[in-house]
Amino acid sequence: MSSVESLSGLNAFVKAAQLGSFVAAADRLGVSASAIGKSVARLEASLGVSLLNRSTRSLSLTEEGLLFFERSQRIVAELEEAEEELSRLMAAPRGRLRLSFPAIGYRLLLPLLPGFTARYPEIELDLDFNDRLVDVIGEGYDAVLRSGEFADSRLKARRMGGFRFRIVGATGYFRQHGIPQTPADLAQHACLLYRFSGSGQIQPWQFDTSHQARPLSLTGPLVFNNLEAQISAARRGLGVIYVPDFAVKEYLEKGELRSVLDEQISAGGQFSLLWPGNRHLLPKLRVLIDYLAEHIELSK
Incomplete structure (x- = not known):
């Protein structure tokens, strides 16, 4: 049983135990009652124990199911809390961005900071102005501004102007x-x-x-x-x-x-903003990229 199936079965089991029926659990999770029953059955098979006593009218926990339920509901609750926190993070641009610019790059960026920080007060910018060619991924940068050509297939890029x-x-x-x-x-x-x-x-x-x-x-x-x-x-x-x-x-x-x-x-020359291509584009980085592309004034 895969880890994804285990989590799905764990969630189905906890909801069925909390609500007392597969139908109620199915309504809560937005799936069919048979899907809930099959998920719980696969979980029981993988554990080698029976977790629920089934009758035509209700469900009840077995002795092993009660022990498993006490721990499982905490895990499910933490997963739901993590999902809610991630949803809030994805809904509004917030958090820290570590950025690297050429040493002269402050002439491009500093005039834009008042407008950007006013629009996105919950984004914290950690700025490095240095002509050293940094390792974007290895050194943990969220994005870097570079001129000239680049040949790193791990990075995505957006042109900022010439x-x-x-x-x-x-x-x-x-x-x-x-x-x-x-x-x-x-x-x-x-x-x-x-x-x-x-x-x-x-x-x-x-x-x-x-x-x-x-x-x-x-x-x-x-x-x-x-x-x-x-x-x-x-x-x-x-x-x-x-x-x-x-x-x-x-x-x-x-x-x-x-x-x-x-x-x-x-x-x-040509400036481009580069960022790791293997990461999901979080709102805080997306709005920065869009803002710089719109406001940096370079030769066209």
Whole structure:
């Protein structure tokens, strides 16, 4: 007898014993009286004892049935309580979500938090902003935001939008040093470069040549492994940087930074939210995915 059949038989037995008949138990469980009788009979066969005395008018517990009933009804009651608790959990978004974002991801997420927490006050967000490539399943994350391609069949994904790279510098820097008209002009400018922490490689600056993105090798006075520090240096007029557009959006809108050579740059990337595919999509995660997809503002 399978574990599922055992639970079904246990529930049928408890309800029949509590209500005194197979018919009443059947009404309570929404099945036929014969189904209740067969479930109890299979349970008795698997246990090797008779649990109920049957007559045409009523049921009564045998001595063994009474002993079994005392324990069984507690088990059934706990199962029913667990089902009710799970139903409440599934009915309303609540609980803790552990999320991982790129280090610069706070620029995407933080403006959205007031609206999200106001709409879903019972969801607790545990946020990790880190450029380390985390193991989503192994480290117990509910979801992660990543850019680029991924090849993990254990994960499901939803695209959040794309971004483009921009070359930007402080308006004061360009007043002093002039505005580059071609990628080759950047050789006369202070290019602030970015080094990937994982590989140690310098990020190439991609420019369109004959409708293809080609990297341009550059040197510069400063190299960073932190995007925030790189942006801060550009804001202080130390040089120009090659960064995702969303990372400098507010400074471009304020006029603090200016982008150049836009028509010669189409390189960009794609953000996706990933989550374990072997888990049921709980309401708390479903509403987060929908909210981010609706509100994250990236290049279309």
